[in-house]
Amino acid sequence: MEDSLSNWRFCCVVSKANGEDPIGSAPTSEHCLALEMQLPWTEKNSHFGGHQFAPTLIDLPYGHYWGHLTPEILELLVWHNGSVTELYPFYRGWAGLSKFEQIAEREIWMQEGWDWLNYHKSGQVLAMDEADEEWAEVCINFSAENGSIKGAYEARVEASGSVMTAWDSGNQIPLEEVKQYRVSHLVKVA
Template identity: 30%
Template structure:
């Protein structure tokens, strides 16, 4: 009698072992804003179907998306430290990027009542900031790290991400000195990249990291490790288009940690079915210039089925003809 072989449990372990680069998976194209808000109660696989998801918000966001707004959103669980005195209210993060070269997103952070949530989000999106000034909290100097632990949606993030969050919640870091008070950690819902979980987003920089574990997260957050050793973990920056994020990673490989804090913007020069010419323009205190390259579709990668994902075919990408011009 034939023995039925069980499938591997975690798709991200298999994806990493066969060389799936997280930068190949689209983050966002250039977006108008990123919306993040607290959601209490049990989460559904699809966060919008959760019993406490705000009434009318999904319909409003769908409408403005149809009108051409480019944005992403996800939810966070109330942070026990930050939200313990606001159990009847909801914390809202609203991140926008500046025009031109940028290094960080501009943040507005509100604490609002459930009744005022939808109108406050509408005011933020329309740029009517005076209407929500009374709800603002002075946390613009905070660094917020959103770790996906959405086990209802993603077994990899739920299991591995949950362990990572418990580590950072205990402030269990091997650091010289104390953990900076300016950093906060949040459990988030699914933010994409199921195959490369667990993932986290570091704001206001907008950088997203994948295949994270409870040991290398501190090396990434505090840039303690040689950057070459964590290249596989770098997924990209949400302020760049999908092809420029691949080029951005290649430049990071060459320039090291300092590159991540250089003000930059991206543009697509030309595009065909098989290749895209992209350019990243940068401007720092010491140097200005651009990197350009051709991002080619270099084939396909079959990612096998696991208990949490079906088998799928992923596009592979490669950088060729990399050029650097200083101004």
């Protein structure tokens, strides 16, 4: 058990120390199962992806993924009682969007604030560098549940460097180069 725990910590330590940004790493899901549970919302799970970003959390039923979490940030995450910008480095993305769409969606959230997490969203990759994945242009549509607010953003996501990370845990795991991305252009179009 102790060996397993230290291996788990190793992945998170390597990715954090190397400055790896977890955004765009949340698995995309077409369907989800929502369960209603009383507080506290805790569930033990051995693994559900994004190992190098452990500890990872899925906010159900919404489908938001979080990584590199620390005890100090949990109150803000649970109660939404502060600035969303404090959560920027912890957000991995929303399960309903693809990698490049998730990267753009985080930037939109920073502009729109807490209400953004409750909007219905859909995304579309308009164009991309399929050979090298150096850039993509995406569109994110959104609306409030009651339809009173709706709109769309278009964004260009570009590679901005790379970091070395471990994709798994254990002893003598090789580090691999992973591209990091940034939003270079974001505009509200509707």
